[in-house]
Each structure stands twice: as C-alpha cells, then as structure tokens.
Amino acid sequence: MRRYNNSNTRFIRLLLPSHRNFQVRQPRERGYVLLTMGAAAVALFGALGLAVDIGRMFIAKTETQAFCDSAAMAATLHLDGTANGITAAQNAVANNLNNWNMDTARIPTYRVDFATSASGPWSMNPGTAAGYIYARVQATAPVNLFFIPVVVSQQLQNVNSMAVGGQIPGTASVGPFTAVGPVPGDSNFGLVVGQQYDIQWPAYNGSRAGCSTANPDACFVKPTCSGESQTAKSEVVQQWGASVNGYWGSNSNSTINQEVLDVIEQQQFQPGVDITMSSGNKAAEAVALDTRVNEDGDVIDNVPADYQSSSTHNGRRLIGLPVVTPTTDASGAAGYVLGYGSFLLISNNNPSNYYASGNGNDPFCAIYVGGYLQGGSGPGGSGTAGYFKVKLVQ
Numbered sequence: 001m002r003r004y005n006n007s008n009t010r011f012i013r014l015l016l017p018s019h020r021n022f023q024v025r026q027p028r029e030r031g032y033v034l035l036t037m038g039a040a041a042v043a044l045f046g047a048l049g050l051a052v053d054i055g056r057m058f059i060a061k062t063e064t065q066a067f068c069d070s071a072a073m074a075a076t077l078h079l080d081g082t083a084n085g086i087t088a089a090q091n092a093v094a095n096n097l098n099n100w101n102m103d104t105a106r107i108p109t110y111r112v113d114f115a116t117s118a119s120g121p122w123s124m125n126p127g128t129a130a131g132y133i134y135a136r137v138q139a140t141a142p143v144n145l146f147f148i149p150v151v152v153s154q155q156l157q158n159v160n161s162m163a164v165g166g167q168i169p170g171t172a173s174v175g176p177f178t179a180v181g182p183v184p185g186d187s188n189f190g191l192v193v194g195q196q197y198d199i200q201w202p203a204y205n206g207s208r209a210g211c212s213t214a215n216p217d218a219c220f221v222k223p224t225c226s227g228e229s230q231t232a233k234s235e236v237v238q239q240w241g242a243s244v245n246g247y248w249g250s251n252s253n254s255t256i257n258q259e260v261l262d263v264i265e266q267q268q269f270q271p272g273v274d275i276t277m278s279s280g281n282k283a284a285e286a287v288a289l290d291t292r293v294n295e296d297g298d299v300i301d302n303v304p305a306d307y308q309s310s311s312t313h314n315g316r317r318l319i320g321l322p323v324v325t326p327t328t329d330a331s332g333a334a335g336y337v338l339g340y341g342s343f344l345l346i347s348n349n350n351p352s353n354y355y356a357s358g359n360g361n362d363p364f365c366a367i368y369v370g371g372y373l374q375g376g377s378g379p380g381g382s383g384t385a386g387y388f389k390v391k392l393v394q
Helices: 006-015 026-077 084-096 230-239 253-259 282-294 305-310
Strands: 107-114 132-142 157-167 195-199 273-277 319-328 333-345 366-374 389-392
Touching: 026 084, 026 107, 026 132, 026 157, 026 389, 084 107, 084 305, 157 319, 230 319, 253 282, 282 333, 319 366
Parallel strands: 366 389
Antiparallel strands: 107 132, 132 157, 157 389, 195 366, 273 333, 319 333, 333 366
8 A cells, every 4th residue: 555645645635625615516406506597597588578578569559559649630630520521531540651560560450430529429430420520549459479478378469559539629820801790699600501601891882872781782882792691781881881891911912822821810819809900902812812722622612512522622722710790999900709610712613713803892702611620621610610620639
C-alpha cells in the first residue's frame, strides 16, 4: 500500500473545500428547480399573453370603434323621414371605409338600427321612416389569441363596439335671407312643406292704389310667392314697407358669394333675438343662388319628395334660413327670429338660371321642406322646423 506523507495530505486539504461547506445536491432538489422553472415559464407566457393578445384586443377595439363612430354619423346624415333615407343610411354603413386588423380587413359583422329617441326602441327596418333621427351601429371583430391559450383554454375573443348618432338642435350658420312665419307657436311657424315662400320679397310701393294691410297684394309691384298667407303679407306691409325685403346680408359681391355659397354668417341668429336687414344686391345674390343650385346633382326636381328620392341630389339646393316675425325698432332690427327652416332653391333648367332670369322687382322664392340638417342631403329633425347637427350621443 502506498503511503502519503503529511505534506501531501495537507496539500490535498488545501485543494478541497472544507467538509463543513461542501454539499452534494440530492435528486429531489434538482426536481424542485425544474418545477420552479416550469411555473415561471407558464407565468412568462401569461405575461406575453397580456402584452400581446390583450394589446391586439385594444387595437381591435379602437378600430371597430372608429368604424362605429364614423358609420353612425354617416347614417344619421341620411335620415330625412323617408324610406329612401333609411336605405341611404344603411348603404352609408355598408360602404364605410374604416377597416380593422391593422387596416387589412373589412369589419366582418355589424348591425345598424334606427330610433326616434336616443334610448330606443331600435328597429333595423322601421315600418315608417317619419321621426327616425337616430342611428345606432354595432360591430364585432374576432381576435385570434396566441399566448393566452397556454394559460386559459380560449382561442378567440370577440371585440364589440357601438355608437349612436343623432340629429341634435344646434346653433346655426345660415344663408342671408329670411322667411316669414305667420304662426309663431306652430312647430313649423305656419309654413307648409312643399309650398313656395318669399326668402326675399318683391319690390314694395305703398302709394299704389288700394295698398293697405287689409289688401297687402296691392302694395307689391310683382306678386309674392304662391305659398304666402295673408297674415304674412299683412305683417310685411305693416312693418317693413319699401326699405326692407327680408335680406340681411352684405352688398358686396364677394361677401354675398361667401354668405350664399359658403354660408359664412355675419350675424348671430339665436331664436328670440332681433335681426338687422339690408337692401342687398339682387343681381349678385341671384347669380350666387343659381351657382349653388347648379352645384347640386339634381337641377330638375322642385317637389321635395322627388328631390329627396333622386339618386343624384347632394343637398346643395337646400339652404338653412332664419324664420322671423316682422318687427321694427329704433335699432334698425326688422325681424324677431322664431327659429330656422330648410328651403329648397328652385331650378328651371339644366343649368338653372331661375333667380338670375328675373329683375329687381321680382321676389326670390324657395320651397319649404322642414328642418335644416347641417351637412345632410335632406331635411332634418323629423321634418319640423329647426337647425340640426349630427352628433354622437353614445
């Protein structure tokens, strides 16, 4: 047997750790490490699922909500109290260009409903379109899950979005003309849909034979528009005379174009306030009105229902105007604003020159169609008088 001297033993002890600190791992301890790593891996996949899958769901939610918001607004713009308006609203949703899945796919499932109030009840196909001024769009997109299924047995998550648009009364930017409302307390101020009314009255001559408030027709050089009531004509004769004809805008040609074509308002017309009028420039006004008419796709139909059902109309012939009661006061105000209405500008040809074909004594006539919807292609607010804007209400 080989012997080691004491010096060799000391050298070996220096190389080896102390027996008190030196430990050998047992098999069951190594198994515990594997279990810990496995649990950590599951937690890691869960964290990835939260970061990736839930992130994708948030993106899908944003995309479907953008679709619903824009589709509800577009649909509401087409609601005009007719069945054609409902169809146009449905088509506006179907043709909405907002996609999802990083803008690579169409919204797979959606639904559009209509109601007369923001709280419903809702109908996909109302039996009658009258009064339906709210549109609700709901959309669903299926998001495939990649990491969450490692933790939870779910491969797909539907993301749902919804928006409601409505025609809401708002402040107005209106054209530089007015209409006279003979019945202030009526929902349409005494105006009848489909009738022609003066938006600028014919020349007045108080010295004509028989001219009086009892016989107002004798006071005008040319006949008034066909729909005017005796009450309205008598009020104009009594309050306005020769100096006022219902026009409140500028005398400048360039400003008239802005007021008629771009509806750049120079006065504030809240209901209940007075309006100051001017003599105007009928030649420039006539050209601007005809220009606006010819910007529409339908320059043929002068019946509101026919115009609304036309597939080519775009709403340019519709103009929102203040409806007033004639007054006079020391400040020069000549009308008390009752509210607003929408009027269809008349066309006589393609292209039209209806307004420019007259002379300085003729009236400017337009056809009353109900409420005015800003940006819409038809009347708003269930057809009753008023100025309405499309807004998201939910």
